[in-house]
Amino acid sequence: MLRSEEPAHGLYLRLCDTNGLARSAIMRTLTGVRCERVWNGRDLHALAEISKCPMADLERSAFRGGSGRAIRVREHVLDSRDDLLKSPRRSCPDCLNESHHHRLWWDLAFIATCPRHLRRLASHCSCGRPLSWKDGLLARCFACDHGDVAAVAVEEADIYVVELDRWFLAQLGVGDVSLIPPALHGLQLRQAIQVIERTAVLDLLGYDDPNAGLYDLHMDAAKARAHGFRLIYEGRLEALLDRVHAGNVGDWIKLIRDSMIR
Template sequence: MLPIANDFWPGRPALLEGESFSSWFARVAAANGLRPAELYRILQPGGDRNPRDLDRYSDIHLLGMMSERTGMSAAALEQSTFARWVGMAFERDDGLVKLDWLPPAGREKAKRCFGQQLCPLCLAEDAVPYLRLEWRLSFITVCPKHQRLLLDRCPACNEPFSVLRQDRHGGIFCWSCGADARGFVGDAPPVDPVPVQDDLLNTLSQGWRGLGSYGPVYSFTALRILAIITRLIAGGRHAYALREWIANREPRFALPPENLPRVRDGALLTSRARSVLVGMAHYLLEDWPHRFVAASQYVGMSSRDVRKRVDGAYPFAYADAVEWNLTEPLIGSTRDEVLAAKEVLRKRGHSATYQKLKDLRGGKSRTMGELADPASEGAAWGQGRYWKLDGVSAEVKEAARLAAHRSGESVAVWLDRLVRKELNMPSTRVF
């Protein structure tokens, strides 16, 4: 039911095709003679002086109020925020984690954040200049229509763009120096990133992607792996060696190094640097994991190198590829050798767990993984090697951990037993 007309604000611009919520919010404010910050304080009395990044932090309450006062559907408004990409670009958003491909915009506390990109040429063509939500995705670095790098900061004063802080009406302006964004032009990109962008946008919209020998995975899994690799190429210890390995195989990536400073925090990279790094990471994602493994081995990366400095759990398709290919050198274990090692352990009174076999043989192999005994019943719960089944909900994982804990088993042992029972398999592992 539509609210009665009296509830409407006088200025009610329609949300435009692909427009971001913050862009629309700023236009609604302007249409009612307000600055975005003033409108925000009317809606959230006692809120911060400057609104946070509303593309990410608009809650149902705020969207509902905006819907009531403008007549725009709350669902359409929600689609103009990052909520549109839940389960696609990221698994979920608790408001605290760093989203791999959606860096913050404006200022977070005192830190300048360059998450708002824009194409000044698009703005110049718009009847009403507005920001596209897709410009927030940091793997998008070039406007496909104008073939120019997006701007992620004001070329006049280097401040990040922040539409919610701007005072001027009727366009997109630098909030700091007041420059009209339409007066700028993005540079030509050092490589053509559009095919990679299109592929990633396609991944995002279909929600999954084929990942080499791992088959189809969720789009957020593929994008997470892409982010991890991008970080390795951007600023890891082996960054330059990896870039060189790639450039030797893909001449389009053989670029003067000034295009690519080495930076640890991907969010600080310019669109110019990202256009190259994302393309390189995308190249390593192809034929997963063989190309990535070949590059990692060539430059001498160990599993430690490819795992550190990344927070949170690793997607299985990444952890597994790293585990089996990059840790210590693989030892050539035949079935007989592993069985002999198990026998040695038994005689010493140990169960032949994977860890014990690994310690004994000074390395590891897939055969060992297959032949190892399950971790002992007394093993600490929830500390198995893997508990990273992509797509299994957090509630189920947590419930399984607790159930395993209650029965005094590790999750792996508990799950093994449960699945065997469900499938009418013998109740202990048979080798």
């Protein structure tokens, strides 16, 4: 059975871990089921057979590929290139200690922390190697015998990044539903992320450039998003747009939404 917040590919990894398979490739050889296909919502019938997990549960939990780069995570359509992080694999050691399974939001590139434990997500084994989906064990990499992410030094999270990540999780149905700032009301999650990022760029660069991105700020992306979210949450977006002569909030957000149509 699936555990709370566990995606289909997380179940695949837990099966490897439960059977002591240090490399996920061993599971592929034994069963013919490929982790990379499960990642995209494929091979679910085969995974259901070997795991005895109901197919309906797997379909609800799986990341489902669509046309182009679109991928569905729960009820949200995200961008597989910008929003998913397949490498390195990440985890929260404290979450693993509470329940030994992978959480779906560890794979979302726009989430940097565990809001429950107020720490940045770990992306390396205690031996120093990056975690990856080549690993068959949840708490360490495939290349060492005694590594453990629980031994990785805790990197405390920025309070404003935690605030934003908690809001992201609420939109995904994880945790309590939080207040939606008026400027983000009615937006899909991918659209909200774009508005948040553009708000940060607008304020920190001081002018409106639709081609500018977080990379132009030369700062930690999570902190940049948190800065943009705080401006929106505190109702300062309208004043910001006035300052840089970028128009009114409704028209500016409409331009962003229209620019995302593929």
